[in-house]
Amino acid sequence: MTAAARRGDGVGVEYTHTALRGVRLDRDDPDRVHAIADVPILTPGDERSVVDALVRLRGELGNPEAPTRVGTFPPGASLQRVDVTGLTGPELNGRRAELEGAFGITSTMLIDDGPRRWLLTLLWDAAAIRSIEGLAERAGFVDVAVEPSPVAIGRVVTPATTWVRRDAADGEAFRLVLGAGVPIAAISADTVGRVHPDLALRGAPISSVLFDGHVEAGELAALVQRVADGVADEGVDGAEVVFGGR
Secondary structure (H helix, E strand, O other), X not given: OOHHHOOOOEEEEEEOOOEEEEEEEOOOOOOOEEEEEEEEOOOOOOXXXXXXXXXXXXXXXXXXXXXXXXXXXXXXXXXXXXXXXXXXXHHHHHHXXXXXXXXXXXXXXXXXXXXXXXXXEEEOOHHHHHHHHHHHHXXXXXXXXXXXXXXXXXHHOOOOOOEEEEEEEOOEEEEEEEEOOEEEEEEXXXXXXXXXXXXXXXXXOOOHHHHOOOOOHHHHHHHHHHHHHHHOOOOOOOOOOOOOOO
């Protein structure tokens, strides 16, 4: 293992259609955050412009050789967790097949949470997500993995946080319900009348049983809004967030 790829080093990138935001973590830095950069994409939707922006971002972060995670959550995306605790491999594959047949879910992530195991189901354009990984690798980033931004945010807020609104770019925002840092549900949201980038965090007791089982997108949006209405006036302290306001 080279010095540039030590355990504890890493790069995080927030990907939107108009801008890239990156942070480089260094285990030798007392605050771990070694560099922060924000680079616009001059021609949204053009691959060459995206690669150029990624190259500039990597340069501003010091041309790191550390593993890179890219977080994104495009318009129309949604995320839900499903309890798969105790399922065998074949049973888990069967559950995935059921979700694909019923809801068109083709992207999933497994998260272990103590004795519980959750399957995060993602409704988004999987091919477009894979293309982001390829563009980042073309720009020189290494060991690239693309993940939903709600998962990334769940790692950097305190366990007291139960609701998050992230306005990442014009037309790109999401609302997220959390339980002890594990995403319960997330839906994309409009950005009309809101500034960006911005981040709102709230903490209040929530009933996670509202989200038991997998539901269709319209019902999921209503459930997330129900939680948002209940926690809107509950502040939360101690979030370890790099980008955006509070």
